Amino acid sequence: MNVHGLLEAWDLRPSKGLGQNFLVDQSALERIVAAAELAPEDVVLEVGAGLGTLTERLARSAGSVVAVELDQRLMPVLRDVLANLDNVTLVQGDILALDPAALVTAAGVQDAAVSRYKVVANLPYYITSAVLRHLLEAQPKPQRMVITVQREVAERIVAQPGQMSLLAVSVQFYGQPQLLFRIKPGSFYPAPGVESAVVRIDLHAERLADVVDTAAFFRVVRAGFAQRRKQLRNTLAAGLRQSPAEVAAQLRAVGVDPRRRAQTLSLEEWARVTRALGDGGRNTSVGGRNTSVGGRNTSVGGRNTSVGG
Numbered sequence: 001m002n003v004h005g006l007l008e009a010w011d012l013r014p015s016k017g018l019g020q021n022f023l024v025d026q027s028a029l030e031r032i033v034a035a036a037e038l039a040p041e042d043v044v045l046e047v048g049a050g051l052g053t054l055t056e057r058l059a060r061s062a063g064s065v066v067a068v069e070l071d072q073r074l075m076p077v078l079r080d081v082l083a084n085l086d087n088v089t090l091v092q093g094d095i096l097a098l099d100p101a102a103l104v105t106a107a108g109v110q111d112a113a114v115s116r117y118k119v120v121a122n123l124p125y126y127i128t129s130a131v132l133r134h135l136l137e138a139q140p141k142p143q144r145m146v147i148t149v150q151r152e153v154a155e156r157i158v159a160q161p162g163q164m165s166l167l168a169v170s171v172q173f174y175g176q177p178q179l180l181f182r183i184k185p186g187s188f189y190p191a192p193g194v195e196s197a198v199v200r201i202d203l204h205a206e207r208l209a210d211v212v213d214t215a216a217f218f219r220v221v222r223a224g225f226a227q228r229r230k231q232l233r234n235t236l237a238a239g240l241r242q243s244p245a246e247v248a249a250q251l252r253a254v255g256v257d258p259r260r261r262a263q264t265l266s267l268e269e270w271a272r273v274t275r276a277l278g279d280g281g282r283n284t285s286v287g288g289r290n291t292s293v294g295g296r297n298t299s300v301g302g303r304n305t306s307v308g309g
Contacts, residue, residue: 003189006051010077014190018071019124022050023148025187028198029054035146035180035200036118038062043104045142047095047121047131050074052081058120059085066107068095096130100138119145128153129167136174136203145175145201154179154197164263166225172267173217175203210271216278221270224262232265232273233258240277250276 003022007013014020023029032054038044038061049055049067051074059065064087069078075092082088089107091098104117119142123131128149135145149157158179159168171177180198185191211217223239224232233248240247248258254272256265265273 003051003053006077006081012073012077015071015073019126020050020071021188021190021192023054023122023183023187024189025183028181028183028187029057031181032120032146032148032198033057033061035198036061036120036144038118043107043117045100045104045117045119047119047135048123049078049090050122052078054120054122055082055088056085059088062118063087064089064107066091066103068093068098068103070094096127096134100135100142101140116143118143119147121145122148125150125153132167132171136171141174141203143203145203146180146198147201148183148196148198150192151182151195151197154199157199157201161264161266161269164265165228166221169221169225169267169270170218171201173208173211175201177201208267208271210268211274213274213278217270217274220274220277221262224265224270224273228262231259231261232256235262236273236277242277247277 003024014022036042036044036058038058040063042062044058044062044065046055046058046065046067049069052067055065055067055078059082066089067078067082068091069075070093072092075090078090082090091103100119101117119135121131121135132147135142153167156165156167157171158177159165178200180200183196183198185193185195188196207214220236220240223236225235226239227235232251233244236242236251237244237247251258251273254276256269256273
């Protein structure tokens with residue numbers, strides 16, 4: 001039964017408040033599964049199971065699937081649709097309140113497989129950055145993530161120096177992102193007001209060699225992006241409570257022109273800047289959680305232009 005049929009059969013309507021736009025394009029669903037490159041021994045954590053159309057395909061390619069869905073109304077549908085699949089564990093709850101690795105373990109997956117689980121997620125706009133942070137900071141981290149997000153957000157995630165943002169630096173610190181393909185609004189029901197895109201993130205096996213203190217790294221990066229139109233010597237000085245002259249001298253010492261702006265720096269350059277300035281900002285709180293992936297204000301669009309389920 002297709003999405004329209006399921007909604008009608010269960011007398012359900014998509015929730016705008018939860019950003020529910022269900023993917024109905026069969027080709028897009030197959031391409032998402034293919035992007036995860038699943039093997040029979042793989043464990044998949046699916047965030048936003050929706051009506052189970054993607055969950056079913058994942059279960060037929062992976063060893064086991066842990067499907068998390070926030071909307072309690074959809075749980076009876078999911079149990080019915082996936083009744084014949086004994087390798088699916090359904091979890092009703094908020095992924096932000098759940099430990100990703102613990103979810104996989106609780107599903108009966110052996111410890112050896114937990115360290116190589118993969119994530120497939122369709123993320124509503126209003127929680128994109130928060131969920132990315134939660135997943136990328138999990139211990140152990142997933143091996144790979146395939147996420148469907150708003151196109152503008154996807155483009156920011158994969159941006160290169162010159163167009164970097166806090167979101168881009170944060171995601172690329174943990175893994176290598178690649179924008180795979182776009183999805184037109186008509187591929188969803190109801191159709192969102194914007195295009196979506198699928199991004200694959202292959203997480204680094206180890207942290208960046210030049211970054212010893214992750215908290216210090218993000219403290220400096222957040223300071224740099226706090227006033228992105230200003231030159232680094234000024235925005236870093238303000239965020240780390242040092243003098244512009246002192247910051248400029250330290251930047252020059254590590255080969256970074258103090259007149260540059262935050263969006264032009266590569267991750268390697270941010271690592272050098274952190275080595276020079278990290279200790280100076282150790283006791284300074286810059287805009288909230290130090291290891292935030294993108295922050296709450298990095299997403300683009302509105303609550304009704306999201307991609308969920």
